[in-house]
Structure formats: structure tokens, C-alpha cells
Amino acid sequence: MFHSTFQAIANRIQPIPPPLLDRMEVIELPGYTPEEKLKIAMKDLIPRVLDQHGLSSNNLEIPEGTVKLLIQRYTREAGVRNLERNLAALARAAAVRVAEQESTISVSKDVHPMDAPLLDTRLAEGAEVEMEVLPMGVNNHEISNAFRSTSALVVDEAMLEKVLGPPRYDDKETAERVTTPGVSVGLVWTPSEERFSLLRPRQQSERVRARAADLQLAAAGQLNLMEGRDVHIHFPAGAVPKDGPSAGVTLVTSLVSLFSQRKVRADTAMTGEMTLRGLVLPVGGIEDKILAARRYGIKRVILPERNVKDLVEVPSHVLASLEILLAKRMEDVLEEAFEGGCPWRLHAKL
Template identity: 65%
Template sequence: MLTCVTRGLFIQLVFDCRRLRKMQPQQPGYSSSRAYLELIADLPWQKVSEERELDLRAAKESLDRDHYGLTKVKQRIIEYLAVRKLKPDARGPVLCFVGPPGVGKTSLATSIAKALNRKFIRISLGGVKDEADIRGHRRTYIGSMPGRLIDGLKRVSVNNPVMLLDEIDKTGSDVRGDPASALLEVLDPEQNKTFNDHYLNVPFDLSKVVFVATANRMQPIPPALLDRMEVIELPGYTPEEKLKIAMKHLLPRVLEQHGLSSAYLQIPEAVVKLIIERYTREAGVRNLERNLAALARAAAVKVAELDSTLRLGKEMQPITTTLLDSRLADGGEVEMEVIPMGQDISNTYENPSPMIVDEAMLEKVLGPPRFDDREAADRVSSPGVSVGLVWTSFGGEVQFVEATAMAGKGDLHLTGQLGDVIKESAQLALTWVRARSADLNLSPTSDINILESRDIHIHFPAGAVPKDGPSAGVTLVTSLVSLFSNRKVRADTAMTGEMTLRGLVLPVGGVKDKVLAAHRYGIKRVILPERNLKDLAEIPAPILAGIEILLVKRIEEVLGHAFENGFPLRLHSSL
């Protein structure tokens, strides 16, 4: 440690030690001074984890064994490890895994630590609003303590661990400071060589730490902080990938966690597929694992009850009665059955046959199915309802849009916990429909106001979930045209795309997650902006084979695909 501090700092530490030696334990400041000096002594100023020579083939096999799919993500990690092998002291980029919950972001970070043979530490940043959580409190405050980074390094006792900054998009800010701004110094390789924790008040070298971050969304991350990280997006899993993950990883882990084995519980592949289709609609696999755990708990109850019964039978005490004793005392005869010694009486307590889960047991344990393929058809059963595709922090989702008209003064009402951007998209959609009402055969001439003496109310169901973004533009137009024309939208068609005031359809993000969500809902046709054609390469071929992708440039093309037998438009439009 002495070689890692300047002469001035060393003199200050010696002075603090001498002052502590002169103080009594009862004096104010004794405990805080001792805690500070103990922290200085315990920090790993020079201690590092001994890295073995990197074996890229073994690292790749480990990634393939622990994570199914995620080909591009694993390839990027292998490239990262290859650079570390050729130049161990290289300042590599800070990897930031962005994706919905349950897709394996945290486990990928542990795999990196395992491949580098380094210690792993996870620091949760969710809900952190105080800058002192990163930089620490100054020692002048009562109850001061170091920041989470220095405290984590003290716990792992090495200065080159793999440090996971979990949920980096969940940090906030208030009067106590902005933790995201404090992370700018931490993640900058030119500055973190002399990271200054307020409590420590001694520069500490963080350049040897391998930082990995995770987030559900990129939007909340400040641009300056996002610029210091290399973003790697993790999309959601397809149903086929979930099935293989469940059979290979989740089911063995659930059985082990509940003290069971395949000799007690067997869940066939067909039943797991039913769980995926009827009980879970998520981008990750956490709810799938919870449902498998519910089946394992039901089996554990029966196994435990049977084990208690068998143990009671084995531990039963011999029965003695006065009648038996008197018969033996009087010399009476007692009939007894002789059991041959060669017979194995342990067969009486054989393990029962394994419990095989079927569809009936599935509904008994998990309840009736939560989802079915008829939901879209039931919701889009009347004019004014359209099916959109949105991207949330939990992956892609199907979003229904409902519109209705009522007597009023031509006002537009919006409900469903909407953000400013989606409200502007609704106003833009209504303006476009009003301007094109004659061309859409909604009114005889363009001079007639289709909103005369009536209000329009647009609602986005699932009101408890915040919604925002421009990708619902085409969905809003389709819903309004369906309302005014009194024609139903096709129930097997979903759409996404931003629109302009001139009717152009602009590209959007999250295409893979949105198409996967449409596949989970049983949607057969998806309308996408033409400029999103390049994003289709990321979608698995089996998913594309079951969905018809319709690429459009203008909103008129969207209307032609969204309605049965197309939508009639007048020629020679004015716009």
C-alpha cells in the first residue's frame, strides 16, 4: 500500500495513526477514525486475481453450455476476450447489455468473470438517487461511509474484479446529486485511474476493474454516460428457444432446488410447450421458471407426505398385549407366520412411480389458461379497434387501440396513461384523417367536417402501464378510419410505424421483439415500414415462415392491408 500513495498522503496517514494512538476509545471521533484507517488497510491496493491463460475455445463452450441462443452477443464476448488475451493491459470498452428482464444479462456478466478467472461483484443501482452512493460521504458527517464501489472492492479483496453495474437505467436524481454524473468518472478509462471517493479522500486506481452494465432500456440513460459504453442489445426469446431453455436449463435447476429428481417428477416437452403458450407471454423465461417451480412444489408435497407414511411404517414399535403374554405364560399355542429369511422385505417400501404432469394436472396446479389465440379476434370485433405493436422495458407487446365517437364539440380525449409523444401522434393522426376524409370516402367533400357536433375518445387499454413513443401512429390512423367508415379491422393483422403529416411511414425500433410478440399472440400478418426491411434479418426463420410481413411506404398502403378486401380510396388526392 505504501508504494501506491504519495509522500504527502503517507505523512497524513501516519499522523492519523499517531492521533488515534493518543485517543481513548470513549472519545468522540475514535470509532470513525479507526474505521477509516481499517478501510485504508483493508483495501486491495496491489492485490490482483491471478489470471490463467485465456482459452477461447473453452470460453465459447462455457457460454454455449450456460446460455442458449444469443449468437451475436456471445460472439461479441469472445471478441472481447480475444483482445484481452492478446493485450492483457488493454483498456477495453464497457459492455452494456440492454434487454427485457429474464433474458440472461446478469448471467452473461458472471460468464465473463468465469472466463477471465476473476472475482465477480454485483452492484445494484436500481433506485439510487444519492451521489454519495457512488462517491461516498465526507468523513465530517456522522455515520459517513465509503461509496458502493470502494466497499465492493474491500469485500472481494482484489483490485481487478469483474464489477456488474446492474440496472444502470434505474438511477434517479434529486437534491442530493445525480449518481449518473458520478459514474462518468468511473467509466472513463482516462479518469478512473485516480478515482476519488469522498470518504477515502485518497485516489484509488479503478483502471484494472472490468466494468459491465445492464439495463432494460437505453432511453433513461444520460447521453454522456451512454457514450462511454458499448451497447449490446439482447432480444427476447422465441417459443422454440424457450422450450429448449426450459428442458436443458430451467427444469433440471427447478428439480434440484426442490429436492426432486426425474424419478419423482417428469414434465414432458409437450406440457412445457403448453405452459409457454397458455400461461406465459414474456420476452424472458422468469415466469416460465415460476410455473415450473409451482409444479415442482405440488410434487414435493406428495413426495414428502409419502415419505412420512413410509417412515412411520418403518419406525413402528412391536405390539405387546396382556392377552399374548398370558397365553404364553399358560403354555397356550400361538399361531405365527414364518417369513423366509431369503425374502427382501424392503420391497414393501419401494419408491412410487414418477409423477408425470399432464394437461389435467397442469390446470389443477396452475389454474385455467391465462392466454389464448382468440383474444385478438374478440377484441377487434367492432369498428374503431386496431392492433398495434409496441416495445416496452419487458420486450415487445401487442397494444390494442380503441376509438369511439359521441356527441360533443369536436374535442379529442385520450386515456391510458400516455406520454407527450404518443399524444402528439394521436393529434397528428386525427388531423391527417380529417384532411383526407373525402379521399377516404368518409365525407362527400373535403369541406364537410367529420367531427361536427361530436367528440372523439381514443383509449389505450392496460391503463396501469405507461405508454409513449411515435410507433403507434399508423395504428391510430387505422383505428380512426375504422371508426368513421364503420368497417372492422382484420383481427389477424398488427402494425407498427411512425407517420408524418404527409402520410409517409417512417421506420421504428425494436422490430424483432415486436414481431415475436405478434407471434406469441397468434397474429398472422404484420405491417412494417419498408425501411425496416434490414431488421428482418435478426428474426429467426421459423418465425418469419409463420407470419406474413407487409412492407409499406405510405399510410394509404397500411389501410389497404388492414381491412378485409382493402380500403377504397379516391384517385387524384389533393395531398
């Protein structure tokens, strides 16, 4: 056993006992890009799903464009588990169609005669004979060959909605939700998936008062801005656990947007920890967060300047499709988060 190597796979590292984890070499795998998912689906998932359902390409065709729609609108995840489930649902729909098709065969007189008086009479009348074919030694490929004469079912956008229901995701989702002041987009990493989160401030506290003073939203001695107000900060998707300091810059951006009544850019997401003096500190999970931003249609990502070293891990084609903005201080974040720059550029003391 001394020279043996054990391999284990886990979605979450937290439940692993620390003594065991200390003796393991941990290899973290990021999520797939849409391009990688497309290649996996076309090369591995679709052939496997067809074989599992007794079908072949003669029965069901899923074009590359349809797979792209499936990835974009139904399966925004780090892996491909749900993608395979949805492909299996399409295969089941095709299998039902094949099974329900009529197996009517026009039999002519030149067919080899069978020793059955009733069949001879029907053939003499030139009628059609319905026959049920029961393959012997049944296996998936024999079933496929039995129905090879039928036309292939080509999956299109309409069939996606018919089988899988309305799309679960929309590229306009972020833009539609960031339509009022006080909403900003943050990037969140969780053990199960990476995603973006919309923050909406609407509990008054001394800390909020202190930030208002630092931003000179009101004079330090006259915090009229907070007079008679409570601020509630809402993190949507409450069922998803969220911890860590990386939403600091997003929280401040939401507050500035709320108090200035200026909308944050809908195409921009951000991540980073902020100190009480306005420095933006590095955070983890950069590669996964950038992949999530691209997956959700984000075009601009604000990152801590000290996270620039982590960009080497991001695929080059992903970086080429995004505008990466580096921030050293909080005013750098605000300058890029708002159209036209920071609302209090001339007065902020961060």
C-alpha cells in the same frame, strides 16, 4: 483498474446516468422465441427446479408438450423468469404429494430381526408396520432416493390448471376483441417487454378534423362526419407506459375503421410513424415487435418499407411463420389492413 472490464446488466437503459452510459458498450438482447424457451426449459430450468425442491425425474415428469402449453398460455414474456416461477410452482405441488404419500412398508419375517419386543409381536401377527424414514446427512439427492419407489407425477393440462389456475392468455384473444369497427392492433416495445396493443377510437380536435379531410371522409368545407361527435382513442393496458411515434399508422387505421364501419383484419398487426402527408416512416424495435406478434398469434405484420433492413435480425423460422407486408404510404397500410382493401381506395388523397 485501467485494464479491467466491468459487466453490468439492466432491464432499462433510461435510469443509467448519461456520462456512464457514454463510456459503456451497450449490447441489447431481444426476447426469446417460443422454441428457444422450450429448449432452455427442458435443458436448464426443469433440472434446476427439481434439484432445488429435492426431486428427481422419478418424482416429477414435465413432458415437452406440457411445457409448450405453459409457454403459450401462462408466460408470454420476453425472458424466462416467469416460466421458471411456474415450473417451481409445479415442483412444489409434486413435493407436497411426495411428502404426503404413505410410507407403509410390508415387513415379512425374513427381514433382519430388530431388538424390540413390540415389533417382534407385530411381525408374528403378519401385520403391516408403518415406519418413518429419516435420512441422515440430508441433502436433495438423498431425499429423492428415499422416495424413489413412488410413481412419478406426470404434469398434464389438467394439472396445469389445478396448480397455476386458468390460462392467462388465449390465442383467440385478439380475434375476439377485434370484432367491431374502430379497433386495430398495434405493436409496442417497452423496456420490460414487447407486446401488442389494441386501439379503440370512440377528443374531437382540429387534428382529427384535418385527417378526416385528407381521407375525404367528408368534404374539406363540410366536416359533417365530425359534427356533434367526440372521438376518444383508448390504449388498453393503461399501466404500461407508451410513447414514441410508432402507433401513427395504427391510429389512422382505427379512425378509418370507425368512420367506415369496416372491421380491421384480426390476424394483422402494424407499426410505423406517419407524416401529415401520409408517408410511413421507419421505427425501432422491429425484431422485438415481430417476436411479440408471433407470440400473440398474429399472422400478418405491416411494417414501414424502410425497415426492411431490420428483418435480417429476425430468426428465419420466425419470418417463415409470418406474412410481412411493407408499406411506403398510408394507403398501402389501409389496403392490407382491411379485408377487400382500403374502404376509400378511390377517394383518398394521402
